[in-house]
Amino acid sequence: MSTSDDQGVRPATKLVQGGRRPEWTGDPRLGGGVVNPPVWRASTVLYDSIADMKARGHATHDKLYYGRRGTPTVWALADALTEMEPGAEGTLLYPSGVAAISAGLLALLAPGDHLLMVDSAYEPTRLFCNGMLKRYGVTTTYYDPLVGGSIAELIRPETKLIFLESPGSLTFEVQDIPAIATIARERGVLTMLDNTWATPLLFPALAHGIDVAMMSLTKYVGGHSDAMMGSLTATRTVWPRLRQAAYQLGQAVSPDDCALMLRGLRTLEVRMRRHGENALAVARWLAARPEVGRVLFPALAEDAGHAIWSRDFSGASGLFGFTLKGADDAARARFIDALQHFGIGFSWGGYESLVVPSDPGTIRTATAWTDADALVRLSIGLEDPADLIADIERGFGAMAE
Numbered sequence: 001m002s003t004s005d006d007q008g009v010r011p012a013t014k015l016v017q018g019g020r021r022p023e024w025t026g027d028p029r030l031g032g033g034v035v036n037p038p039v040w041r042a043s044t045v046l047y048d049s050i051a052d053m054k055a056r057g058h059a060t061h062d063k064l065y066y067g068r069r070g071t072p073t074v075w076a077l078a079d080a081l082t083e084m085e086p087g088a089e090g091t092l093l094y095p096s097g098v099a100a101i102s103a104g105l106l107a108l109l110a111p112g113d114h115l116l117m118v119d120s121a122y123e124p125t126r127l128f129c130n131g132m133l134k135r136y137g138v139t140t141t142y143y144d145p146l147v148g149g150s151i152a153e154l155i156r157p158e159t160k161l162i163f164l165e166s167p168g169s170l171t172f173e174v175q176d177i178p179a180i181a182t183i184a185r186e187r188g189v190l191t192m193l194d195n196t197w198a199t200p201l202l203f204p205a206l207a208h209g210i211d212v213a214m215m216s217l218t219k220y221v222g223g224h225s226d227a228m229m230g231s232l233t234a235t236r237t238v239w240p241r242l243r244q245a246a247y248q249l250g251q252a253v254s255p256d257d258c259a260l261m262l263r264g265l266r267t268l269e270v271r272m273r274r275h276g277e278n279a280l281a282v283a284r285w286l287a288a289r290p291e292v293g294r295v296l297f298p299a300l301a302e303d304a305g306h307a308i309w310s311r312d313f314s315g316a317s318g319l320f321g322f323t324l325k326g327a328d329d330a331a332r333a334r335f336i337d338a339l340q341h342f343g344i345g346f347s348w349g350g351y352e353s354l355v356v357p358s359d360p361g362t363i364r365t366a367t368a369w370t371d372a373d374a375l376v377r378l379s380i381g382l383e384d385p386a387d388l389i390a391d392i393e394r395g396f397g398a399m400a401e
C-alpha cells in the first residue's frame with residue numbers, strides 16, 4: 001500500500017517509476033536489482049516458523065501470506081495505479097473490468113439501499129444492477145448523464161452510491177463530475193466512476209471528488225489486447241471496505257497478467273497522446289463528410305460536452321462514435337465490412353484500431369436515444385491516421401453501393 005502524494009513528480013514520471021520498490025525488484029543478497037518486478041507465481045507461501053506464520057496472518061496486503069492475497073508482481077501494479085491517483089489510499093485488482101464494477105457495488109451497497117446509476121453506463125454494469133443487485137434488495141434509479149447539479153433531486157434518504165461513467169462509452173456524454181461529487185459529499189453519498197476512457201492520466205478522479213475510481217485495465221493500461229483485468233482505486237475511507245469484500249469474494253489476479261499490465265502502464269503516456277491525436281484527426285475529417293450525421297467526441301469543439309471536457313480533462317483517448325446519415329443496419333454493415341484497417345471486435349484501447357456497430361436506443365431507460373441514424377463506434381489505434389481515413393472513405397464507397 002502506498003498513499004499517493006504529490007511531491008512534484010509528474011504523471012509521466014510516475015508511470016515509469018510506480019511500483020518499482022527495491023524489495024520487489026531486487027534481493028540484497030544478490031547485490032542488485034532488475035528494472036521490472038519479476039513474476040512471482042504462488043499459491044503456497046512458506047514460513048520460517050509457526051510464530052512467523054501467525055505474525056504474517058495479521059499483516060497488511062503487502063506481506064507474503066497466501067497466493068490469493070497477492071505477490072510482489074501484483075502489489076507493484078496496484079501500487080503504480082495508486083500513485084497515479086492523488087488522494088488514493090490503495091488499489092484492488094480484479095480479473096476483469098466487470099468483476100471490478102460488481103465487486104465494488106457489492107462492497108458498498110446492502111439490502112434496502114438505493115443506487116443512482118448513469119443511463120449511459122456500459123451495458124454489463126446495468127445488467128448487474130438489474131440482476132444480482134436487485135435480487136439482493138438494492139434498488140437502482142437510472143439518471144440522465146447530463147443531470148449535473150440536479151442530481152440532488154434524485155437523492156433519497158436510502159441513496160448510498162452514485163455511479164458515473166464519463167464520457168459514456170457508447171454515446172460519449174460528458175458528465176459534470178465535480179458538481180455531482182460535491183453534492184454527493186454534502187449528502188453523505190459515495191461516488192464511483194468508470195474512468196476507463198480517460199484513465200487517471202487524463203482525469204485524476206479522486207482529485208475531482210470521486211471516492212472510487214474504476215478502470216478496465218483490459219483497455220488502455222494493458223494497451224495490447226492480450227490480457228484482461230480491472231481495478232478499483234479508492235480513498236482512505238472506502239478502501240478498507242473494498243479490500244474486505246475482495247477477500248471475502250476471493251478475488252485474485254494472475255501475476256503473469258499483472259506483468260503484462262505493468263508493461264503496458266509504462267508506455268501509457270505516449271500511447272494515450274497518440275491515440276488522442278489520431279482520434280482527433282479522424283474525427284475532424286468525419287465531421288466534414290456528407291455521409292456523417294454527427295460525431296460524438298468531446299475533444300471536438302462543436303461537441304455538446306466540449307466545454308466540461310476541456311475544463312476537467314487534460315486530453316482525449318481514442319474512443320468515439322459517429323452516426324451514418326440516413327443509414328440503416330444493412331448500410332452500416334456494408335460500411336463496416338469494407339474496412340480493412342479496423343478489426344471488427346469488442347473492447348478498445350489496444351494499439352490496433354477497432355470498429356463496432358452500436359445501438360444505444362435499445363439499452364437506455366431514463367433518457368431516450370432519438371437519433372435514427374445508425375451509430376458506429378471506433379477505437380482509434382496507433383496506425384497512421386491517413387491510412388485510417390482512406391479506409392473509412394473506402395467504407396463510405398461500399399456503403400453507397
Ligand SMILES: Cc1ncc(COP(=O)(O)O)c(C=O)c1O
Pocket residue numbers: 096097098099122165169194196197216217218219228229230347348
Ligand atoms: C466502459 C467500460 N467499462 C468496463 C468494461 C468492462 O471491462 P472488461 O472487459 O475488462 O470486463 C468495458 C468493456 O468493454 C467498458 O467499455
